[in-house]
Amino acid sequence: MNTKTHYPTRILSVFLILLILACQENKTQNYSFEIGGTRDATLTAPPHVPTTDLNRTHALKQTVHLEIIEHVREIAEGVDYTFWTFGGTVPGSFIRVREGDQVEFHLMNHPDNKMPHNIDLHAVNGPGGGATSSFTAPGHETVFSFKALNPGLYVYHCAVAPVGMHIANGMYGLILVEPVEGLPPVDKEYYIMQGDFYTKGDHGDRGLQPFDMRKAMEEDADYVVFNGSVSALTGDNAITAEVGETVRLYVGNGGPNLVSSFHVIGEIFDKVHIEGGDAINENVQTTLIPAGGATIVEFKVDVPGTFILVDHSIFRAFNKGALAMLKVGGTEDTTIYSGQQDDRIYLPEGGTPQELPQSEVLKEPIVGLQAKIEAGKVVYTRVCQACHQAEGQGIPGAFPPLANSDYLNSDVDRAIAVVIHGLSGPIEVNGERYDAVMPKLDLSDEEIANTITYVLNSWGNSGGEVTEEQVLAQRDKESPQTSSIH
Numbered sequence: 001m002n003t004k005t006h007y008p009t010r011i012l013s014v015f016l017i018l019l020i021l022a023c024q025e026n027k028t029q030n031y032s033f034e035i036g037g038t039r040d041a042t043l044t045a046p047p048h049v050p051t052t053d054l055n056r057t058h059a060l061k062q063t064v065h066l067e068i069i070e071h072v073r074e075i076a077e078g079v080d081y082t083f084w085t086f087g088g089t090v091p092g093s094f095i096r097v098r099e100g101d102q103v104e105f106h107l108m109n110h111p112d113n114k115m116p117h118n119i120d121l122h123a124v125n126g127p128g129g130g131a132t133s134s135f136t137a138p139g140h141e142t143v144f145s146f147k148a149l150n151p152g153l154y155v156y157h158c159a160v161a162p163v164g165m166h167i168a169n170g171m172y173g174l175i176l177v178e179p180v181e182g183l184p185p186v187d188k189e190y191y192i193m194q195g196d197f198y199t200k201g202d203h204g205d206r207g208l209q210p211f212d213m214r215k216a217m218e219e220d221a222d223y224v225v226f227n228g229s230v231s232a233l234t235g236d237n238a239i240t241a242e243v244g245e246t247v248r249l250y251v252g253n254g255g256p257n258l259v260s261s262f263h264v265i266g267e268i269f270d271k272v273h274i275e276g277g278d279a280i281n282e283n284v285q286t287t288l289i290p291a292g293g294a295t296i297v298e299f300k301v302d303v304p305g306t307f308i309l310v311d312h313s314i315f316r317a318f319n320k321g322a323l324a325m326l327k328v329g330g331t332e333d334t335t336i337y338s339g340q341q342d343d344r345i346y347l348p349e350g351g352t353p354q355e356l357p358q359s360e361v362l363k364e365p366i367v368g369l370q371a372k373i374e375a376g377k378v379v380y381t382r383v384c385q386a387c388h389q390a391e392g393q394g395i396p397g398a399f400p401p402l403a404n405s406d407y408l409n410s411d412v413d414r415a416i417a418v419v420i421h422g423l424s425g426p427i428e429v430n431g432e433r434y435d436a437v438m439p440k441l442d443l444s445d446e447e448i449a450n451t452i453t454y455v456l457n458s459w460g461n462s463g464g465e466v467t468e469e470q471v472l473a474q475r476d477k478e479s480p481q482t483s484s485i486h
């Protein structure tokens with residue numbers, strides 16, 4: 001070895017390393033956390049992710065406009081569901097900001113919507129993650145601002161009561177607060193989010209399927225899906241990459257109930273940003289994503305083929321829909337993998353869950369006026385309060401008051417019918433005209449009897465007790481929206 005010839009090379013490489021280190025230092029050092037400009041944030045629909053802008057040298061004020069839309073879409077072939085969405089999609093639009101950015105958040109609730117909504121962003125340092133500042137009735141727009149202090153990948157979701165129902169209907173998405181030095185460049189980035197759904201019918205029952213509160217409380221999901229439907233990311237909708245490319249997946253779990261064992265069949269995650277935070281684990285097969293949590297996984301694809309993304313709680317994948325596809329094109333490398341691949345063996349099996357004989361569960365009846373009032377208050381808080389408000393005061397122009405309501409007190413049977421069947425069309429309450437929609441709520445006779453008993457004994461109403469028989473009698477009658485128009 002002739003050290004003389006190597007000496008300059010060595011100096012040069014040391015110099016180069018120092019230069020690289022200096023540049024990296026500079027990237028953060030020269031970055032100003034003073035707000036140096038304003039722009040509208042670019043939002044994307046899943047599975048797409050807004051591009052990064054690592055060249056900027058200062059924090060920005062970014063304005064986010066997110067519109068809530070309630071609409072019917074397919075959850076599986078031939079099965080419709082009324083989704084409540086942030087931006088029209090499940091999951092909601094992807095938001096990408098940078099550590100240090102100021103975010104001015106505009107939440108718009110479309111006038112055709114029936115429900116009030118808000119937003120809790122896990123990226124926010126503040127009460128309710130923004131929820132306490134963003135309660136938005138249909139036809140309204142609310143605004144609040146926050147500073148993106150902590151880098152990471154965060155879930156956002158609606159937090160209006162009943163919170164579980166709003167989340168179960170699809171009200172969640174992801175916000176990335178990119179670290180100031182940026183994430184390393186990759187070839188492909190995608191946005192995927194798991195969610196569990198609860199329908200009146202069984203998995204696969206056709207037609208428009210209403211939300212089932214009881215199954216949701218029992219965590220007995222009919223559908224577990226990526227990106228809002230069984231086939232959102234399969235077949236022609238699969239995400240794609242080419243051999244040799246690096247792929248980064250931003251994966252969230254909206255829940256409301258289930259924890260995801262996220263796995264890509266035939267791939268190993270080179271890196272996992274555990275729970276969307278700073279810690280990076282390497283060479284991971286399956287990573288846990290809590291409900292209301294997220295993770296960033298990165299891997300290089302080495303061979304072509306169809307790679308199946310699943311929740312490795314595997315009945316969910318093959319029987320409930322938690323299955324997506326990554327199609328990789330390019331030339332084979334038989335030293336890494338040789339053998340036949342066949343998409344068909346991975347197709348969802350579908351199928352109806354087997355019925356097991358159920359024994360009747362007898363529950364304690366609620367007796368006595370005070371017990372009914374207390375039970376009714378629980379239902380009121382869970383179901384009615386979101387619209388009619390905590391003290392029954394309502395919201396002018398949108399939700400009529402139940403406090404001291406002449407409409408309620410003058411005809412209790414009519415009020416029972418309103419809760420059973422829902423109500424639309426013009427009514428007058430305490431001299432004010434309302435022309436909105438109260439949805440059908442799918443409560444049991446007992447729940448309705450208790451809730452109206454609670455309302456009658458609160459906020460200056462006339463008192464009294466409603467029985468289950470009284471509710472049952474209204475079930476068979478036609479809805480008050482047709483009978484009350486004179």
Ligand SMILES: [Cu+2]
Nearest residue numbers: 117118158166
């Ligand atoms: Cu909501």
